[in-house]
Amino acid sequence: MRTRLLAVVMVAALAVAGCTSDEEPSTAAVSGPLCGELPKGDEPGNPTALASESVDQALQWITVLTTFEGALRASELVPELEGKKAITVLAPSDDAFMAKFSQDNLDELMIKDKDALRTLLRAHIVDRSLSLADLRDADSVTTLDGTTVKVSEADKMARIGDEATTVCADYRIANGRVHVINHVLGNFPTTAGQGDSGH
Amino acid sequence: MNHRRSTVIAISALLAATFAPVVTSTSAFAAPLPAFAAAEPNQVTDLTVSQADGFATVAWTPVPGAADYQIERTAVDAANAPTGTPTVVGVWRPNRQINNETPTFADAGFNPGTRFQWRVRARIGTAEQPYSSPVFDTTKAPWGDPAVAGQNLRTQWETTQAAQYTSDANEYAYTAAVDQLSERVRVVEIGRTVQNRPINMLVIGYPTPPATPAAVAATSPLAVNCNVHGNEPGDREACLIMARQLAFSNDARTLGLLKNTTVLIVPTINGDGRAANTRGNTTGQDLNRDYSLIRQPETAAYVRMLRDYRPVAGYDGHEYGNNQAGDLPMLPPRHQNVAQQIFDESLDMIENHMYVEGAKDGWWACPYGCANGSGVGLSEETILRNTLGLKNTVNSLLELRSSGGATRPDEGNTANNRRRKTFSALWTFNQFMDYHHNQLSDIKKARGEAIEFQAGNNGRIVFRGSRVVPLHPAPHPGEAGPREDLPTPDMILDNAPCAYKLTEAQYNGARTDGPNDVGATVAERIAAHGWKVVKVADGYVVPLAQPERGLIPLLLDEQGEEEWVSGERVYPTLTGRHNGPLTISGFACLSGATVNGPVNLRPGATLVATNTTISGPVNAANAAGVFFGDSSVRGPLQVANTNGPVTVIGTNVSGPVNLVNNTNGAAPYFAGNSVSGPLNCAGNSTAPTNLEVRNVVNGPRAGQCSTL
């Protein structure tokens, strides 16, 4: 049966990513106020364990990125991103998505309006690898949607655009960096609080 | 059940020992340290901490004048030396529980098995008072002995320490392993999603689950629907852990529960949405707006399951991002067409069980809805909570508050937030099983009366509109209950019809309201709900004299808010007195009628009788359909060779009853009746069922009705 075969494969893959192994000598340091609440030390999904993972695999371990991770899968942009030499992912947290989009709007983007979804996601990706220090030093970055976004220092973090700040920065992945940010970027209207999102 | 599966499953990948460190509880440390000094003024005393699955109940003696209390937790090592920063993990305030004399707080949101110190301090006004003496204890490790087969299974969520939710593939592997290793568990596929994912249900009983859906129904099962909104996965993880506990625990409580009933767990009704992390299914349909309409294969599968397994009680799991709510918002079925008994019993379950037990264990169960007239928790019959109520099932919505709140920190979607939600769901579902166990006679009584009420076609029809949920007496556990949501005049039909008649096109016509613009026919959906339909010369008649009377008009009447079709309202043909014999040909509907004389049905005739008294024998031979609800027959009742549905509910028969050779495919209903005389059933193509509503029979029960 197809599903059962899949089960074995998936569980095996999980074990690889889940074990913080001896093969990973260096410790990847992340920084930001949210990092303490995310997998750390030798916990499954700790930053060191993610350093050699592809972008889609790494995102599955950063617990506050479930919306972004699902959206990235739905967008079918993963092969394009994995094919790039270097990327920086400015990934809004689940809370940031919840503050930006209604449930219906999110489903609409993820299921029916994938062109808009790709535009949204491209507004969160830069095609070179930028560390937190790089972001703090830069004046602006250009995201894959062609937008130029101001960046600056904000205490020990980086400000992205007018509203977003990194909250756990400097995750290393196989071809770049992931920074968790606290606001959704891009020019989409805010729809949070609209519509029927009760039980 | 292990004889059913031979497929090799990668069980080793699911074992606790693979990942989880073994933490042994050192209960010697559990007692509070002796207090060497007398308590300071306003210091909290008598602090106790007791461990349960995934949470710790912190309790203390109240300080006079305290406005609230802060609960502090610090990670410690085996020698009780701090290894982490002291953190205030919760605030207790009076509206958290209905009993303020014994404050309790369920501390959750930690990796089970780790060791902590707890302290509690009062605040008078905003002034912090001295902390209590500390209590040190090791929290309970994830359930199941890592050295015992079956008990040592773990989900992906557990092995990843809540960093990842259990995937579809891991769920299938885990539930298959539970099935393989436990005689108590059978995993059945109840349907497939739009993307063809199996929708599984765990059927759990002791020593083995009954073999057929009807045999399960006879045990008055309870059902937990764990995950309808794909991006609300917390309840599902609780369901998977609970399945393991039910399958492999040998404690007296678990065995006691399972000896008396069957537990039905559907981990993932919306597998496509879960995999994609969307609220809706893969078409974007919110499935919890589809349980009456069943346009989607997922909801249709659940409704067919309800028809076949007939759970008497249910819970429907969700998450709720609202920082005004308590820990565990709950709500009964409120639609006004839900029988009063079902509403009352559901509210009893919430207020007199969940609130009471929550106050003991420290969970803040509360009314769903929120401050400022929230628009949630209303009367849409498309919502499972209401659909189940309209199917005479005692039930509640369950929300796991995903946001921070006034009494808990804002954790975002972190592992600790996930643990707090999942273990609060596990607590609720276990309490639900206890309620069902303790109150089964009340639940069955409410259900039986509700079925009799509905089959009597009693009262007005409300298309949309809720019963008021009164606020719990102070100190009530929520600031606000759900909005009043009374029906507007256009949503009320005072003069209920007897039945709806559908044309051939309405009944069997192609529909476009399902995935990819293809929908099941109304005939197929009616069959999924399990309603009785009579084929007549010019169409199909759906009488209201049946258990789901509250739901039928919502889907077949043009006045419905979300109906399938505008069926023709068929009104009673006799409402007053008739003296002398009554011979019926064609369709007759007697409502509130009195017949002084015998009633005879001609071949092909249909009789629907509600709130009617017939003084004389009733004889139906070769009829097209026979419906009795809430009526009296003073004389023998003979129904033979009916080529259509037979249902006799809540009816007194002074004389013998004979149901023979009825050949419609579905089982005749004979439920909640009182018969003074023998009851005989034979030769019916499907044995009659009493829907688990016993009949009172003063005489022998024979043949297919010997156990009704």
Ligand SMILES: [Zn+2]
């Ligand atoms: Zn929900």
